[in-house]
Amino acid sequence: MAKDRRQKKSKYTADRNIPGAFEGETVTRRRFMTTTTHAAGAIAASAFALPALGFAIGPVFEKRERRWEAVGPTTDFTPDTYVPKVFTETYGIGDVGKTTVYVRQHNPEIDGPQKDEYDAYIAISTKCMHLGCPVRFVPASERFICPCHGGVYDFQGKVDGGPPVRPLDRFYTRVRDGQVEIGPRYSVNSELRRFSPRYPGEPLDGIGQYLYPSRPTARKL
Amino acid sequence: MNRQQKEEYLREYAILKAQGKPFFPYAVAKDAIMAVIVMAVIITMSIVLGAELGPKADPTTTTYVPRPEWYFYFLFELLRIIKPDYLVPLATLGIPTICLILLFLLPFFDRGPERRPEKRPLATSFGIFVIAAMAYLTYLGASAGSPTEIELETPKAVRSQGGEVLAQFEAGRAVAAQSGCLACHKFGENGNDGPGPELTHIGERMYPESIRRTLINPTSPMPSFKDLPEDKFNDLVVFLSNLK
């Protein structure tokens, strides 16, 4: 028996007493046919599965054009309160691509020294950083309030209470020809440090920025 | 279930089945009647309740209060009651995922041979607990009031005084609702549980003067309301001090 088993382990089919085996043949014809069937099936299946998958996840790598849109003359805005402005964030879908943004002038008493040319005006997104509901600025209490799950943000957009995981997102702003222009969105952590835009509900403190990677094509300036 | 119990069950089931009736028409008759009832319910609901279409989607809104369909209320309430931000992923995905995995694997960890609900006290009471918890969360989610409205009933004392006080009370209600008090305080059904104390009966605990002082000079993180216009501020104080 032991001898037989060793014989079966020989890689040559002729040694294994398989009828019709050729000299030097290592794969039986049946085995060859089985493998061919599996391989052909796998190739055919991946021929439609892979393109479909690629098509579905393609938008992850799509690059969006960066635009700046004027929302009003510099005289519209003060350092003490926010002015709501509507501008188009996503192009090509009409009214649904618009969003409201709260704009004010940089206030050195609250915000400290101005960081760069994009910091002269502060544009705060109305997307709640808990799960994306529309927040509202309440002038009386100088708070941003989310109606969904009770998130509260202070005047700078930092989290004051409730479940939001990071301060409200902001937009880059710049001044051109006396007009304040709004540019791409960026996310901030609890110290208002800038990060590439993230989805709501994704914390940016500690290891958050690594746990929730941003899109490879959407970067901060 | 060990092998003997499995075989016992199969034998028992074979006898029960042999004593049973053909699926058609006996069970199908019940199924068909049930199908008629289901369709009657759907059609009645469609005719009576109609298909309401709200205003068009508007991403620029800052006043809309989103609420989900009723069968997602329990998830919605879960998101509302779990406040600390580091627990948010737990509320959004953690708890639902764990529940789903437990649901999928149920037949693999509950392998006892007993099937009668009254003889499986653990499984039965757990099932009832889950249903009760979901019903409770659904109820809480359904009764969660809008955070920009206070639906408290006007107290009798205020209504009987009428005139000036009543007008001030109602104006103060609007000020409180629109000033974001509900983000941290609860008024009856409206508002959040904390971080601030519930204000449904604040008038019993504080005099108007101390309410006034607190509004102007509050403890952190409550913001000061000293910048409110004089008349609005007075309305707010009248409203709060009459909540008894």
Add this chain to the structure above:
Amino acid sequence: MKLKLSAPIPAGLKPQPRRPGEKDPGAAGAAKEAGISAVDWLDERTSLSGAARWMMFRKVPKGTNWFYTLGSATMIAFLSQAVTGVFLAMYYRPSAAEAYESVRYITNEAFLGEFVRGMHKWGSTVMVILVFLHMGRTYFFGAYKYPRELNWVVGAVLLVLTMLMSFTGYLLPFDQKSYWATIVGVNINGTGPLVGPYLNDFLLAGPDFGATTLSRFYAIHMMLVPGLIAALIGAHLYLVAKLGTTAPPWLKAEKDPELRKESA
């Protein structure tokens, strides 16, 4: 309970010789004859009557009561959703600019439009309730136990798919409620570490709610998930027929007196 592949013609369909004294059936008889031979033709080529009899004339155990109709009731609700959904799709336009207007047209102007949309809308509610009731029945009766574990797993997948249907269908009318509920729902997925952001990109077809988000939801709601549900309902039903429906757990088989004597 074995599936016979070459099934003989059912007795009811066999042509019977005319009894003495019976009148000539005339045209009606000829039509009946034609019907029988058509079924016969089909059965000779497909042997479907065997499968149909295996499905329909299997025995259900004693004590089968109204609780056992919840599964088929869910299926009826699903069929109703499928049919009304197809008719809504004839008017619906899945683009951000036109969706709301087309739903408004269905609701306010199309003949029976509000009725059909109402059936679809409330049908989803009824279906969700029925799914939960059906699952509750299975749970409390211990019907997921040996040998029906696999069918429980299939049912749990169907539950998840049903919830997915209500979530994706929610966006389609494109009113305020559907828009914001979808935003929140999508962002819930985004809170999953590492994969969350990519899952969001996949669902929204981009970094934000964009031009193709709606059509993506529509395709998932219209084709992907209903196809999966239909296939899994087939598997679910096959397993039910194969393993048999459970008897109510409190029912014990009455053993033959002779058997009882033996065991004693």
